[in-house]
Amino acid sequence: MEATSYLRLSFLLMAALLLLVFVRTWVRLPSLSPEDCSEFGSPCTLKQRIQLGRTGGFIEKNKPPKYQKIDHENEVVKHPLDPLTIQEIKKVREIISKSSDFNHGEFSLNSLVLEEPLKEEVLAWKAGKNFPSRKASVIAQVGGYFHKMVVDLVLGQIVTNDISHEAGYPTMTVEDMVSSVRVPLKNKEFADIVKKRGVNVSDVSCVPISLGWFGEAEEGRRLVKVQCYSMAGTVNFYMRPIEGLTVLVDMDMKKILKITNNGKDIPLPKGENTDYRLSVQKQPLLPPLNPISIEQPKGPSFKVDGHQVKWGSWEFHVKPDPRAGVIISEAKVKDPDTGKMRRVLYKGFTSELFVPYMDPSDAWYFKTYMDAGEYGFGLNTMSLEPLNDCPRNAYYMDGVFASADGTPYVRPNMICIFERYAGDISWRHTECPISGMEIREARPKVTLVVRMSASVANYDYIVDWEFQTDGLIRIKVGLSGILMVKGTKYENVDQIDSNAELHGTLLAENVIGVIHDHYVTFHLDMDIDGTENSFVQVKMAKKTVENGPTPRKSFWTGERHIAQTEKDAQIQLSLYNPSEFHMINPSKKTKIGNPVGYKVVPGGTAASLLDHNDPPQLRGAFTNNQIWVTPYNRSEQWAGGLYTYQSKGDDTLAVWSNRDRPIEKKDIVLWYTLGFHHLPCQEDYPIMPTVSASFDLKPVNFFESNPIMRTAPMTEKDLPMCSASAE
Ligand SMILES: *[C@@H]1O[C@H](CO)[C@@H](O)[C@H](O)[C@H]1NC(C)=O
Numbered sequence: 039m040e041a042t043s044y045l046r047l048s049f050l051l052m053a054a055l056l057l058l059v060f061v062r063t064w065v066r067l068p069s070l071s072p073e074d075c076s077e078f079g080s081p082c083t084l085k086q087r088i089q090l091g092r093t094g095g096f097i098e099k100n101k102p103p104k105y106q107k108i109d110h111e112n113e114v115v116k117h118p119l120d121p122l123t124i125q126e127i128k129k130v131r132e133i134i135s136k137s138s139d140f141n142h143g144e145f146s147l148n149s150l151v152l153e154e155p156l157k158e159e160v161l162a163w164k165a166g167k168n169f170p171s172r173k174a175s176v177i178a179q180v181g182g183y184f185h186k187m188v189v190d191l192v193l194g195q196i197v198t199n200d201i202s203h204e205a206g207y208p209t210m211t212v213e214d215m216v217s218s219v220r221v222p223l224k225n226k227e228f229a230d231i232v233k234k235r236g237v238n239v240s241d242v243s244c245v246p247i248s249l250g251w252f253g254e255a256e257e258g259r260r261l262v263k264v265q266c267y268s269m270a271g272t273v274n275f276y277m278r279p280i281e282g283l284t285v286l287v288d289m290d291m292k293k294i295l296k297i298t299n300n301g302k303d304i305p306l307p308k309g310e311n312t313d314y315r316l317s318v319q320k321q322p323l324l325p326p327l328n329p330i331s332i333e334q335p336k337g338p339s340f341k342v343d344g345h346q347v348k349w350g351s352w353e354f355h356v357k358p359d360p361r362a363g364v365i366i367s368e369a370k371v372k373d374p375d376t377g378k379m380r381r382v383l384y385k386g387f388t389s390e391l392f393v394p395y396m397d398p399s400d401a402w403y404f405k406t407y408m409d410a411g412e413y414g415f416g417l418n419t420m421s422l423e424p425l426n427d428c429p430r431n432a433y434y435m436d437g438v439f440a441s442a443d444g445t446p447y448v449r450p451n452m453i454c455i456f457e458r459y460a461g462d463i464s465w466r467h468t469e470c471p472i473s474g475m476e477i478r479e480a481r482p483k484v485t486l487v488v489r490m491s492a493s494v495a496n497y498d499y500i501v502d503w504e505f506q507t508d509g510l511i512r513i514k515v516g517l518s519g520i521l522m523v524k525g526t527k528y529e530n531v532d533q534i535d536s537n538a539e540l541h542g543t544l545l546a547e548n549v550i551g552v553i554h555d556h557y558v559t560f561h562l563d564m565d566i567d568g569t570e571n572s573f574v575q576v577k578m579a580k581k582t583v584e585n586g587p588t589p590r591k592s593f594w595t596g597e598r599h600i601a602q603t604e605k606d607a608q609i610q611l612s613l614y615n616p617s618e619f620h621m622i623n624p625s626k627k628t629k630i631g632n633p634v635g636y637k638v639v640p641g642g643t644a645a646s647l648l649d650h651n652d653p654p655q656l657r658g659a660f661t662n663n664q665i666w667v668t669p670y671n672r673s674e675q676w677a678g679g680l681y682t683y684q685s686k687g688d689d690t691l692a693v694w695s696n697r698d699r700p701i702e703k704k705d706i707v708l709w710y711t712l713g714f715h716h717l718p719c720q721e722d723y724p725i726m727p728t729v730s731a732s733f734d735l736k737p738v739n740f741f742e743s744n745p746i747m748r749t750a751p752m753t754e755k756d757l758p759m760c761s762a763s764a765e
Pocket residue numbers: 236237238241270
């Protein structure tokens with residue numbers, strides 16, 4: 039993460055909970071119907087729509103119709119991978135509370151999610167059949183110990199219960215974060231320091247910062263470093279750091295262990311013009327763009343049934359998860375030749391993030407966040423804002439999670455699903471005059487997007503799973519939100535000695551945007567037409583021609599190398615030694631004999647520059663390669679280890695992969711890391727325009743031919759609503 043006012047977060051959670059208890063309505067935003075412009079005579083123009091919008095008539099007339107009421111209290115399970123329902127979470131809580139092992143209720147839950155049935159069971163399941171028995175996977179703190187349990191909801195009992203002997207700890211609970219940032223506020227020494235720095239204690243906002251692991255000091259107890267900001271004069275308190283003030287807190291004892299006050303001569307940045315809310319913006323605003331939205335006169339083309347989504351040739355399951363954010367499961371695509379659904383991806387999700395800052399000084403060296411394992415990427419996924427986070431034609435899905443005491447709560451509108459038409463072309467050809475044929479064929483590109491956005495304190499991560507009709511899956515991460523900045527005495531670049539190491543960029547008076555990276559590692563359990571797959575690196579090798587029959591001297595060719603063991607699939611990308619990376623099913627071939635496959639097409643290719651022996655990189659060793667392939671193992675889901683908090687890096691993807699297990703013709707898992715180097719610039723201040731990168735999973739000899747050739751173009755009569763040009 040970076041950090042936040044978790045006090046506010048908890049209020050938001052409570053408010054959301056209360057809201058959902060009372061208002062359990064599920065609404066969908068409207069798609070335009072032909073009547074909408076009736077007062078102007080149909081079809082209406084964009085300008086008329088704007089006028090309607092401005093007078094409010096348009097908006098008023100289109101109050102969102104009730105789409106589907108998800109009654110979370112009485113939600114029914116429809117698929118073996120459906121997340122635990124409110125009733126199931128309540129039952130787990132009851133079972134644990136009654137268990138004599140747990141001091142009758144004296145526990146704190148770090149995680150309570152579905153214990154997914156065995157993969158064989160899920161693959162064997164068919165709609166209408168009985169579910170494999172519903173179980174919960176629980177990580178709980180009881181006394182000083184962390185237990186990993188499986189609770190069987192049918193048997194009504196705890197069926198396995200293991201005490202952790204790992205070095206690391208589970209994900210912090212929201213309650214851990216909230217209580218930790220309150221600790222300094224009650225302390226006299228802290229109050230005096232803050233006052234001397236010119237900040238009223240009532241204006242102080244603190245954030246809980248995971249401190250990684252650097253040696254014995256971070257072992258044996260759960261610790262957090264609390265750093266604080268002034269909220270005076272701006273909601274963007276991140277821009278007013280009380281620099282150099284770090285409070286080391288014991289998370290369980292709720293006790294201050296040490297206060298470090300190193301920034302006495304660093305002034306508090308003024309925070310002028312850092313409030314990003316529209317309501318406080320000073321004129322003039324930028325020239326406004328006219329309203330824009332997607333129209334689907336016949337409604338959307340996708341269906342959501344519980345957590346199962348069907349769209350075009352795709353079918354998949356979407357699950358909100360407190361740690362991963364979104365989990366996509368059982369993604370299958372229809373073969374246009376046979377009409378059969380074919381398996382592509384058994385499970386895909388954000389496994390871990392690694393966000394190291396590049397400032398080795400006292401108040402900064404430990405900032406090497408792992409947002410999924412330390413903070414909970416899904417726990418920090420907030421409700422999406424209709425029309426702005428997702429377009430008007432979006433469907434919203436809620437998350438149902440458990441709080442530390444086991445009480446269920448609902449995170450409304452956590453995920454949105456929508457069809458995107460961004461004006462792109464899915465394929466085209468126009469015949470040039472040379473041939474004498476007049477052919478103009480083009481098809482619009484419409485895709486389906488599943489989106490979430492995690493606000494891990496200051497930073498916002500937008501994660502999109504985008505499905506294309508041609509079988510491609512694009513996984514995109516966007517970064518926005520607020521920089522974690524450092525206070526400095528400098529007010530102008532002219533004052534900075536050329537030898538001084540800033541560790542960032544001066545963004546405003548007294549504010550440095552500190553250099554950092556973001557790595558987002560995805561777990562991609564590909565199952566290409568079955569579980570038995572192989573990984574093939576197709577190296578693009580340069581060949582030279584000596585004394586050939588033509589004047590050409592060189593060309594390149596694809597050399598296939600089938601990975602035998604894990605180490606063959608530890609891939610570091612290289613521009614001048616390029617390769618393609620195929621996941622194939624060696625026993626399934628196209629009619630003409632190519633093995634069917636999908637390739638991972640890299641993008642966002644930043645690689646960590648930290649020393650491999652630097653403690654943060656030991657913990658973040660899953661970013662040492664951009665691609666890894668491991669044999670499927672239920673226990674190997676989290677690239678930074680199950681117990682990531684203060685972990686030493688002895689349970690990472692790198693450690694597993696170095697076992698060098700066989701991976702040929704096996705059920706295998708592909709891992710891909712999207713990377714971003716961030717050297718901040720002034721435009722990132724005081725809030726960052728979104729920066730995105732993506733990678734693709736693309737069919738490679740999977741279909742017999744272009745699967746979307748037999749699709750129809752759009753015509754004017756398909757889109758009867760409004761003319762596209764303002765008059
Ligand atoms: C602190 O609070 C007092 C009383 O509200 C106010 O008069 C004073 O200006 C504040 N000081 C700062 C530095 O904000």
